[in-house]
Amino acid sequence: MYYCKKQIVTAIIITKDNKVYVGYNDCENRVEECPRKNMSTGEGYDLCKTICKQNSHAEISAINKCEDKSELRDATLILKGHSYICDNCKSELRNVGIENCIIL
Numbered sequence: 001m002y003y004c005k006k007q008i009v010t011a012i013i014i015t016k017d018n019k020v021y022v023g024y025n026d027c028e029n030r031v032e033e034c035p036r037k038n039m040s041t042g043e044g045y046d047l048c049k050t051i052c053k054q055n056s057h058a059e060i061s062a063i064n065k066c067e068d069k070s071e072l073r074d075a076t077l078i079l080k081g082h083s084y085i086c087d088n089c090k091s092e093l094r095n096v097g098i099e100n101c102i103i104l
Contacts, residue, residue, distance in 0.1 A: 001026035006034035009081040011058035014083045015071050023061025028053035041084045059089040073097030
């Protein structure tokens, strides 16, 4: 896995039972320069998948680390390295019961 060239994002989920799940916005394809480098936050996410081969955003990666999604209900998500949670990630977080998000 390779780090995203635009910005490294880390999502940390802490459950009510103090279990911790960590996800990153890793990419499978190494690129020298981010194809979204001149785009605003929230734009061009399709390039992350098609060019960089990013499987998911850090938030989704952290969710996927947990086998029993019921553990995530009322957990807290801490997002580092980004100032924004996209609509898809917000929806997925709500689907597993995470409402409390802290953006560092």
